[in-house]
Amino acid sequence: MAVRREEERTTVDRYPGRVRVNHWITAISLILLAFSGAALFHPSLFFLSSLFGGGAATRMLHPWIGVVLLASFTILFIQMVRYNFWTKADSHWMRHIGEVVAGREENLPEVGKYNGGQKIIFWLMTLLILVLFGTGIMIWYEYFGATFTIEQQRIGHILHALTAVAMLLVVIVHIYAAFYVRGTINAMTEGKVTGGWAFRHHRLWLRQEARKGVIDERQTPPRGHGVGPAE
């Protein structure tokens, strides 16, 4: 993690490769789960099952993708949880969410690595994935058909469906935010954001990162200005 002065711009490392890989595994899993789940959820979306090789394959794959999701998300959770503990500043930020949506973040307190909204997304996702996984096990007929009573399975089904809807809403918000807040997606593609993006959205985090030092990667770096790698 570091702030880097590059040729054309200044960037801040936001996600190392391992987190990005994990994120995209999680993201792809979620999308596949959404598509396969939707195929089984409503007849008008059953056509999506052909993406998975037909209805039976969809039925077979969906829970296994869920297992992949749970695994990747668990790692993601371990990687991110320490940045997602709630603070007073988050509560303040949340109270002014309207200004954020309106694009006027200037008057808000400085935000660390994640803002309140992101933390809520994080915790919601954690919760919903747990519920989805739990209810998913209940309705995973191939292996757990005999473990749960039919009545439990019925409840499992409706909970799974409702939770999935909630999960989709959260995902939509997440994706929407990623697109709407320009410059955000770079964090998960390249692993770094621009200094301006960090200044605008996560200034406190930028301060912290900058305080750790600046790596000057320009071809003629002003000597003595930056610190080299610690080693």
Place this chain on the structure above:
Amino acid sequence: MTNSWTDIKNTDLVIIMGGNAAEAHPCGFKWVTEAKAQRGAKLIVVDPRFTRSASVADLYAPIRQGTDIAFLLGAMKYCIDNDKIQHDYVRAFTNAPYIVKEGFGYQDGLFTGYDEAKRDYDRSSWEYELGPDGYVQIDETLQHPRSVYQLLKKHIAAYTPEMVERICGTPKDKFLAVCKLISECSARDKVMTSMYALGWTQHSKGSQNIRSMAMLQLLLGNIGVRGGGMNALRGHSNIQGLTDIGLMSNLIPGYLTLGTDKEVDFSTYMSTRGFKPLRPNQMSYWQNYRKFMVSFLKSMWGKAATPENDFAYQWLPKLDVPGYDMLRYFDMMHQGKVNGYFCQGFNPLLSLSNRGKVTQALSKLKFLVSMDPLQTETARFWKDEGVHNDVKPESIQTEVFELPTTCFAEDEGSLVNSGRWLQWHWPGAEPPGEAKTDTWVMAQLYQRLRALYEKEGGAFPDPIVNLHWPYRLADDPQPDEMAKEMNGYVVSTVTDPVDPTKVLLEKGKQVDTFGQLRDDGSTACGCWIYSGSWTEKGNMMARRDTSDPANTGAYSNWAFSWPANRRILYNRASADLDGKPWDPKRKLIEWNGTAWSGYDVPDIAPAAKPQDVGPFIMNPEGTARLFSRGMMKDGPFPAHYEPFESPVANVMAPKIRGNPAARIFKDDLAALGTSDKFPYAATSYRLTEHFHFWTKHVWVNAVLQPEFFVEISEQLAAEKNIQKGGWVKVSSARGVVYAKAVVTKRIKPLVCDGKTVHVVGIPLHWGFTGAARKGFGPNSLTPFVGDANIETPEFKAFLVNVEPSNGPAVS
């Protein structure tokens, strides 16, 4: 059956006792369902277990196995005491008014003439008092103290409802409820039918069980009428046919009997068989015996049977004992007196009592031939199957030949059902592999034996080398040829003695009826009761006409019913003394002033006047017998005896164990179990899901009932700490089996003579070959005891102990 399956739909009351029709005869049981649904008929089931039949019964009464006679004598007493008998019928059609000889008596469980050493009776005192005219003396008022009626009343006086409860364990109220329903059928317009099977036969007094109900039915006037009768439900599709053509060792086809070694010539043989009438004008149909016998001999030996050689009577084997029943035969085998044994469609290792003894017996044979469509346990009796067949093959020297034969669905011929219908059938499939019909196998053997006899002579080649063998293919007689032979044919043309130009019977033609058979050798007939089954009109057994005028249930144009296509035996008894039906709604045949006619073939000469000729034409009396004279080995009246292994003593005669005239060998008698070591009353039976030891070879049936089990009451299970579905060890004085426990409310402990009796139910069906799980069956446990008259083993009542177990693998 006196009646037919289809006739059961005509009944008002069905009593299933000594059988379990729904369980063992589910297809025939449909006629009970019909009677219930269409006529509102009632169904009574009396059984130690609440059976599948009981599940659809209107009234169920429990009974301890082996006490049916007490129950039925009690029912007779109830009917007589409450004046619920059909008096006119009893007076005219039974021997109730007949006077019995002075000197007959019954005391302490024994009739007069008992010889304890021989375990047999001198039956000479069990006879009618004959008048100077040679006819039996009668008292129409039924008041004579030695009249059958009075003797019967005296004989059954002890069987009060209280006594019935004490012996049978049947609660008095249930017994009385049964009696009430039964007694209502003494009305002329009410009829009861009795459906029974091996639950009565397989006792040391099996024949008397059946007689008891027959007597009750006679008192009620229910024999010979639509919806009535004594209906034996036969356990195999063709066991009736097998019986008809001489299943028992003392019988030849058509219930003719084999001579004894004392009957050295034909006239001696005939002297005891052509019964003279015991009442004036009676028909005594057995007067025709000689015609049937000579025709039989002609069918056996053809041209070689001549008047000069007594029609080859000498070539028939003669009995040196009353009969070589299977108990005696295996006992002889056990003594090492038998060299070889042909097991044709028979699995005695599982079917006969005391499997241990059977295994030892088979081990003493030089050779055993098994002709069977299936791989039977008997053919593998030498094979070490662990606990399921614990033998040492190296110590058994018997050579076993297995000849695969066809099953019923692969060959052509007739099957005779319980209702005496000969129904022709055609093969549904080709026999698999090397399987051949039984007749093919027998013909092959015969050809080779004949060749050997012709070449080498031998002690007595005549019966073999002279055998009449007219078949198209000498080594493969065809079903049609054999059927025609059974029906009978004209050997030489018979002309009218008055007008010799008039041909009565033309040479080579099939006879129409046994009435045409002659005793001079001009006719041949393999089985006289089958005459009419394949006439010049063709194969009557193949008829499939479902028309049934007036819905009598006779279906007279469907197949052929012996004798003479008669559907209800003794149908003359359906009409009163004037020949009018007892119940006009139930008309069967009727006397119109000159002849009998109606819906069935009359069981009496068409012109026989109703006042003159009695309906029971096979009896010299012309009437049915409440008192059976010397015909039964164990008494002219049925009497209650306990099974040989019983949890309680005989309360009627405490000193007597079992039926005093029953078949039992000394060693087996000594080895019987007692209730101190084996306290529970066991019985064996079939289940619907299986047929004997056949269907365990069938996947589907094995799925439906996969594993051997025994049934016990919840009370016994609790007492012995036996879990539902857990293993139990069941032992008797003869062996041990392991089974799963079915713990059920359908078996309840009975209280007999103040003692609680637990019933243990043991179904058969399992062995160590086939698709189902390996198991045992009851006959490792059953005693080597047989009925006094027909030697059927006592499979239905014996003693066992039951203990919880870890199963055969661990124990």
Place this chain on the structure above:
Amino acid sequence: MAGLQSQDFARISATTFRPPDVRHDFEVAKLIDVSKCIGCKACQAACLEWNNLREEIGYNRGVYDNPHDLTENTWTLMRFTEWENPGTGNLEWLIRKDGCMHCADPGCLKACPAPGAIVQYNNGIVDFVSENCIGCGYCVKGCPFNIPRISQADHKAYKCTLCSDRVSVGQAPACAKACPTGAIVFGTKQAMLDHAEGRITDLKSRGFKNAGIYDPPGVGGTHVMYVLHHADQPQLYAGLPQNPRISQVVELWKGLTKYAGMAVVGFAAAFAFVHATVARRNDVSRAEDRKAEHLIDEEAARGREA
């Protein structure tokens, strides 16, 4: 059943339309007269044989019921109940042939997510179509009678077809054909209701005052009906439900949830898309870039001091 056209169906699973059902001439029904049944299992055998099912050979577990439950290979099963009638003191052996009831309003079909995997013909028979079945087990949850079973071998759902193949060529189902006592009869639903009337009268005359027919209205009636001696207590017969209906949870899941869920997610996605496209960008300004440089320098300097 091969060769059927859309018009031969009354309902098809997981479709957004109801077939016109114009060939709805009559409905068939199987009537099982429990009071006539002797529990011989001929129906079970006939079912195995006609449908060529290969059930496993099991074990005895202390009861007559074999196999012990419906399976993908056992589509019908005799269930035996020993009941001591407190009213009469008599033991009654209640034997019920269990299997698909062919509901007029089939819960399995309602729950099924695979188009055409469950169909209801015009004659009322509810049938599973193997090639369309995806093995999800939703039908199990939809069924108020606990009938469908999923094969672990091919992951397809199986149950009684009411021998739709036989019925389509004018034959009665194999079980009805095999029943020796006429306890199973088959015909039009109306004829079966009429037949049941007579049976109920007979049973009442024999003292079963609560005899009646089991044709539960909660599922719109069924095309397999029972005559019961104790129609007031169907649960006596191995737990036959008193008033079966499709589970409320399933109704909610396959009703409101399905439509509302689709709507909510669809609306949210559309709104987000539109908003993200047309709304004012939340973008970083050049000024912010410059401020960031400044801040970085400041903080870096602080960092070096620390």
